[in-house]
Amino acid sequence: MRLKNSAKAILIHNGKLLVTTYKEGEEIYHLLPGGGQRIGETLDNTLKRECMEETGIEVKVNNLWFIRECFMEEEIHRVEFMYSCSLVSFTNLKLNDFNMDDNQTGVSWLKIEELLTHPLFPVGIRKRIIECYEGNFSSSIYLGEIH
Numbered sequence: 001m002r003l004k005n006s007a008k009a010i011l012i013h014n015g016k017l018l019v020t021t022y023k024e025g026e027e028i029y030h031l032l033p034g035g036g037q038r039i040g041e042t043l044d045n046t047l048k049r050e051c052m053e054e055t056g057i058e059v060k061v062n063n064l065w066f067i068r069e070c071f072m073e074e075e076i077h078r079v080e081f082m083y084s085c086s087l088v089s090f091t092n093l094k095l096n097d098f099n100m101d102d103n104q105t106g107v108s109w110l111k112i113e114e115l116l117t118h119p120l121f122p123v124g125i126r127k128r129i130i131e132c133y134e135g136n137f138s139s140s141i142y143l144g145e146i147h
Contacts, residue, residue, distance in 0.1 A: 009050075010084050013087045018108075019110055034046075044061040051085070065083060065132060066143050112133050124143065
């Protein structure tokens, strides 16, 4: 089994959460922007790079909000570090200018008050993001294996 670190952005701006949008078959779903850490790269630099590549948005990495573990196909044990982020600047690029992931169709802003109704994965993070946005931040950042 291989260990892989990943950094994810929780960027809320004007009451909306930044997400990357994907389509597999007829299913449309959303993920937090971010991705895998490279050897010799800090997690905050990973997150800045991945956000720019996937969304064209420059972010400021703030506080670590959550840590999640998941076990994926191909014998991968992934540890995701989810950080609150702030918007620094937006590059006005066309979607085909981004270095998007496979099946990524674009970038979306989801209203926080509608987060529970959107296909945002992992599902277990939706309620926690809303709670943090409303100021009900729990001191427990380790989420374990949530889906």
